[in-house]
Every structure is written in structure tokens, then in C-alpha cells.
Amino acid sequence: MEHSFLRNLLRSAHKDEAEAKRRRLTLYFISYVGGTLMAIMAGINVGGDNPYLVTSLAVSAGVIYLNLIASHIFPHSDVSYYVAGLIVLFTFNALIYTGGYNNTGLYFLYPLIFIQIIVVSFRPALLYVAATMVFAVFMLFNQDLIYAQYAEEDVSRFLISMGCFICVAFIAENFWHQSRKEMLEENLERMRQANTDPLTKLPNRRFLEAVYFEKVSKDPASYFPLSTVVVDIDHFKVINDSYGHDVGDEVLRHFTEIMKSAVRTTDIVARTGGEEFLVILPKATLTQALKLAEIIRAKVEGNPFDKGDIHHKITASFGVATALTDGNINGTIKQADDNLYQAKNSGRNKVV
Numbered sequence: 001m002e003h004s005f006l007r008n009l010l011r012s013a014h015k016d017e018a019e020a021k022r023r024r025l026t027l028y029f030i031s032y033v034g035g036t037l038m039a040i041m042a043g044i045n046v047g048g049d050n051p052y053l054v055t056s057l058a059v060s061a062g063v064i065y066l067n068l069i070a071s072h073i074f075p076h077s078d079v080s081y082y083v084a085g086l087i088v089l090f091t092f093n094a095l096i097y098t099g100g101y102n103n104t105g106l107y108f109l110y111p112l113i114f115i116q117i118i119v120v121s122f123r124p125a126l127l128y129v130a131a132t133m134v135f136a137v138f139m140l141f142n143q144d145l146i147y148a149q150y151a152e153e154d155v156s157r158f159l160i161s162m163g164c165f166i167c168v169a170f171i172a173e174n175f176w177h178q179s180r181k182e183m184l185e186e187n188l189e190r191m192r193q194a195n196t197d198p199l200t201k202l203p204n205r206r207f208l209e210a211v212y213f214e215k216v217s218k219d220p221a222s223y224f225p226l227s228t229v230v231v232d233i234d235h236f237k238v239i240n241d242s243y244g245h246d247v248g249d250e251v252l253r254h255f256t257e258i259m260k261s262a263v264r265t266t267d268i269v270a271r272t273g274g275e276e277f278l279v280i281l282p283k284a285t286l287t288q289a290l291k292l293a294e295i296i297r298a299k300v301e302g303n304p305f306d307k308g309d310i311h312h313k314i315t316a317s318f319g320v321a322t323a324l325t326d327g328n329i330n331g332t333i334k335q336a337d338d339n340l341y342q343a344k345n346s347g348r349n350k351v352v
Contacts, residue, residue: 019180023119027071027084030115035064038091045101052147053101056094063087078121085120085128088112093135099148106150106158109136110165117169122177129166197271199249200256205272212268212280217326222282226329227289227322229279230336231259231296234315234348236275243310251305255314258303262296278333286322293318293351301349315349 042057064087071080092112095105116132117125139146140155150158195207203212216223233255240248252275259269259277268280279296281289297318304313319340323332343352 023081023121024071024075027081027119028068030119031064031068031071031084034115035061035068038064041101050098050101050147052094053098056091056098060087060091060094063090081119081121082124085116085125088116088119089128089132089135092116092132093139096136096139097146097148099146099150103148103150105148106154109158109162113162113166114169117166117173122173125173126170129170133162133166200252200271202256202277203268203270205270205278208268208270208272208278208280213326213329216282216329220326224326225283225285225322225324226332227281227284227286227292227320228329228333228336229281229289229293229296230272230319230333230340231277231279232317232340232344233275234317234344239312243312247307247310250307251312251314254303254305255300255316258300259296262299263292267292284322286320289320289322290351293320297349297351317343317348318351319343320351 038057038061042054042061045054045057048054064084067080067083067087070083071077074080092109095108095112099105100108113129113132116128120128137159140150140159143149195203195211197204216226233251236248236251239251252271255277256269256271259279263269263279264281266282270278270280272278279293281292284292297316300314300316304311317340319336319338319342321332321335321339323329339352343350346352
């Protein structure tokens with residue numbers, strides 16, 4: 001398994017959950033509070049001289065609640081965030097069009113634009129804010145087309161202050177995102193080191209137990225039947241005793257490259273002990289796993305270790321077992337381990 005593949009697995013297994021939770025809770029809070037306030041304001045203005053304001057507030061409140069319901073039904077979807085950005089676009093410009101209560105609508109626009117920046121992800125928010133402000137500027141400079149009327153000095157001051165506010169908000173949000181990204185990358189690198197064997201750069205047992213099998217249990221349909229192959233290099237102690245541990249380490253790296261080249265792209269090769277490895281074969285029946293193990297065995301046997309004056313034939317023994325559900329993964333690995341010992345006790349260099 002390459003570094004990038006391991007990092008991607010770690011990233012998907014620990015996918016910035018804090019940020020996802022922050023956005024979701026922010027959306028919920030803003031939707032509940034904002035929707036309620038708009039509904040109340042719509043009710044207060046019923047019967048007044050600004051029917052457009054009542055209609056726009058009522059429509060905004062209704063759509064906010066519908067989007068809130070959808071976000072609860074589909075909590076892992078990003079659609080609700082983008083819909084929230086569109087709701088802000090509509091409400092923002094509806095307040096400019098209607099003028100709000102006694103032409104005070106401009107005062108309520110700052111929190112709305114900030115909501116758009118923090119709820120929609122950073123890059124899409126640039127487009128949302130740009131579109132929102134294009135509509136706003138058009139209406140403010142074409143007041144004969146809208147219901148409200150604003151003094152020229154109010155318009156200029158509003159646009160200058162809103163421009164400054166947007167710049168500061170985006171700068172702050174950008175620095176926050178950059179610092180969060182750096183922290184995430186740093187944490188991912190620490191996780192990679194903790195989940196990687198330093199010699200072979202393969203995933204270790206910790207990765208399998210803490211990351212991979214947890215991922216498997218969350219999406220069993222994509223992994224089962226899941227076959228396991230326990231692999232042990234035959235007579236590895238002889239290599240260390242004959243050539244030294246440095247050569248032994250090179251043999252392990254050589255063996256690792258052979259294993260990686262023999263498996264499928266969806267398979268996991270992990271080092272679980274000194275000369276012991278574990279291969280995980282998702283969506284592989286026992287018959288398929290036995291064939292794959294035999295391919296690996298033949299490739300190992302056909303690629304001896306050659307360096308300088310050293311020419312050493314390498315063989316390995318294999319134990320294979322298959323799990324049908326996530327409830328018996330540990331039992332399956334134990335069965336594969338037992339089968340490995342049968343292979344070793346019956347002559348080695350074979351698949352059982």
C-alpha cells in the first residue's frame with residue numbers, strides 16, 4: 001500500500017469530523033433562530049403598509065424550515081448548506097427590495113452575509129456572496145425598480161461598510177481554514193506514522209484494528225465476503241543468522257514489494273509481526289482468496305533476493321480463511337493463523 005493510499009484511507013476514516021459537526025450545528029442553530037425570527041417579524045408586519053416584506057419574510061421562514069427538515073433527514077448531505085446560501089441570497093435582496101420595517105432593512109444585512117460565508121464552504125461562498133452583492137448593487141442603483149427608497153448617502157455608506165465587512169470576514173475565514181488545514185495535515189501525518197510499520201511502510205496491526213475494520217463495519221456490503229491471508233516468510237531466522245539483520249531488513253522490504261505487486265488495488269497488505277504479514281481481500285470468496293494466495297506464493301518463490309554475492313531463495317507459507325459478516329473477522333483471522341501453522345507443519349511454501 002502506497003503512502004497516499006494509506007493517507008486517503010486515514011482521511012476518509014477520520015474525515016474532519018469536527019468541521020462537519022461545526023457546520024451542521026451552525027446550520028441548525030441559524031435555521032431555528034433565523035426561521036423563528038423571520039416568522040415572528042412576518043407576523044408583526046401583517047396588516048402593515050408593506051405586503052412585500054411580509055411575503056418575503058414568510059417565504060424565507062417557510063423555506064428555512066423545509067431545508068432544516070431535509071438536513072435532519074439527510075444529515076450527511078451538503079445540499080442543505082448550499083440551499084441555505086440561496087435562502088440568504090433571496091432574503092438579503094428581498095430586504096433591500098422591500099426596505100424592511102420603515103426602510104431599516106439595510107441594518108439587518110450584515111449578519112445575513114456572514115451566515116452565507118460561514119455556512120457555505122469557503123470557495124462556493126465566494127460565488128454566493130458575489131451573486132448576492134451583484135443583485136443588491138443593481139437594485140440600489142436602480143431604485144425606480146424596487147419598492148423601497150434609500151438616500152444616496154445611505155447607499156454609499158452601506159456599500160463601503162459592507163465591502164469592508166465582506167473583505168474582513170473572508171480574510172478571517174481564509175486564515176482559519178488554512179490553520180485548520182495545516183492542523184489536519186499534521187494530525188494525518190501523525191496518524192500515518194502511528195499506523196505504519198517504519199521498515200516496510202506498510203499498515204500495521206493498529207491501522208487494521210483502529211481504522212480499517214471500523215470502516216468495514218460501517219459499510220459491510222462493500223467488503224464482504226472478506227478473506228484474510230496470514231503470511232509468514234519461511235526460515236527467516238536463517239537469513240538473519242547468515243547475513244545479519246541489515247540484510248534481513250532488506251529481504252523484508254523486497255518481500256513487501258513482491259506482495260504489493262501481486263495483490264489487487266483494493267487489497268490491504270499489512271505487517272503484523274517480525275516476518276509475518278496479513279493480507280485483507282475485500283469482496284473475495286474463499287476460492288478466490290486461495291487463488292490469489294497461490295499467485296502471491298508463486299511470485300515470491302520466483303523472485304529470490306539478489307544483492308552482491310547474496311542470492312537467497314525466498315518462500316512463504318500462507319493460511320487463508322473467509323469472513324461472511326463483520327461479527328467474525330477476528331475468528332477468521334485466527335482460523336487463517338491456524339491454517340498457516342498447518343502449512344508450516346506440512347512442509348512450508350504452500351497455501352492452506
